[in-house]
Amino acid sequence: MAVILVYSDKPEVARELAFKGKEFAAALGLGLAAAALGEGAAGRAADLGAHGADTIYVSEDAALAGLQADVVADALAQIAAQAAAAYVLIGSTRRGKELAGRLAQKLGAGAVSDVNSLVLTDGQLVGNRYALGGNTVAEERIDTAVKVFAVMPKTFEVGEPQAGAGAVETPALSLTPSKVSVVDRRAKEGQAVNLDAAPLIIGVGRGFPKREDLAVADGLAAALQAEVGCTKSIADFEWLPEDRIIGLSGAKT
Incomplete structure (x- = not known):
């Protein structure tokens, strides 16, 4: 079958x-x-x-x-x-x-x-x-x-x-080792976040005129037990790390 x-x-x-x-x-x-x-x-x-x-x-x-x-x-x-x-x-x-x-x-x-x-x-x-x-x-x-x-x-x-x-x-597989090898692993600075596992995401984008305004989203996320996600432009400004990007360029949760 x-x-x-x-x-x-x-x-x-x-x-x-x-x-x-x-x-x-x-x-x-x-x-x-x-x-x-x-x-x-x-x-x-x-x-x-x-x-x-x-x-x-x-x-x-x-x-x-x-x-x-x-x-x-x-x-x-x-x-x-x-x-x-x-x-x-x-x-x-x-x-x-x-x-x-x-x-x-x-x-x-x-x-x-x-x-x-x-x-x-x-x-x-x-x-x-x-x-x-x-x-x-x-x-x-x-x-x-x-x-x-x-x-x-x-x-x-x-x-x-x-x-x-x-x-x-247990299939009898004929495999050869990968031509690609990992030579080093380096942890990212700061605390990583897995948006795919988040039950709720507070999204922020260009509507926030100043970096300090992100505190509003942080407060809302804390109240709702959510994570903060952002558009690619916010990450490009280095206001938030890349692992918080959502949408076509990042997590699609």
């Missing part, structure tokens, strides 16, 4: 894709498979099964250390072929955006990234995403046999996990 294959380097996004993927798979008469890759992958298999995956392909191959996009794409291409994947759903995270293109090239598939809505239309999945600078929404259909969609985090709701787990398989 052909399947929908789901994967993300972020466990919470993989869980989201598995839960919604199960619904799509049932409607299309497909199975649902998930991939768990890299260090600690075996420990994530049960969670993916509880959220809908019929089969979880697990690999902790040494070449997957660091989850470099070129190696992960190679692993997913081999898993997709073994599982007879008709669709591959990937989390459109920073790594996921690159991964979707690399994987599609290996599979000879069409790919759409930054999908913010995925619907079943005329017997196939169709993705929607912002276009023309965010002024409109484009409906994206893929005509290739295998279809790759990179879906934005928090696009789907996640239901309660169900008792029982999917079957775990």
Whole structure:
């Protein structure tokens, strides 16, 4: 049986894709498979099964250390072929955006990234995403046999996990270490923020004439237990760090 294959380097996004993927798979008469890759992958298999995956392909191959996009794409291409994947759903995270293109090239598939809505239309999945600078929404259909969609985090709701787990398989993958290596890691100055995890964001932009006026947004954020996000221009002024950018140039929460 052909399947929908789901994967993300972020466990919470993989869980989201598995839960919604199960619904799509049932409607299309497909199975649902998930991939768990890299260090600690075996420990994530049960969670993916509880959220809908019929089969979880697990690999902790040494070449997957660091989850470099070129190696992960190679692993997913081999898993997709073994599982007879008709669709591959990937989390459109920073790594996921690159991964979707690399994987599609290996599979000879069409790919759409930054999908913010995925619907079943005329017997196939169709993705929607912002276009023309965010002024409109484009409906994206893929005509290739295998279809790759990179879906934005928090696009789907996640239901309660169900008792029982999917079957775990350890595929025989032929992987070579990445040509890219990390030579150094340096922490950013100041306190980093993850806007994707924020329940509420207070957005600020050019309407604030002075840097000192940001105190108003800070006070509101504290009262609402929210985070402060900003437009790219505010970050360019160095009033707020780049990890607080929202919109087309940053987090799309």
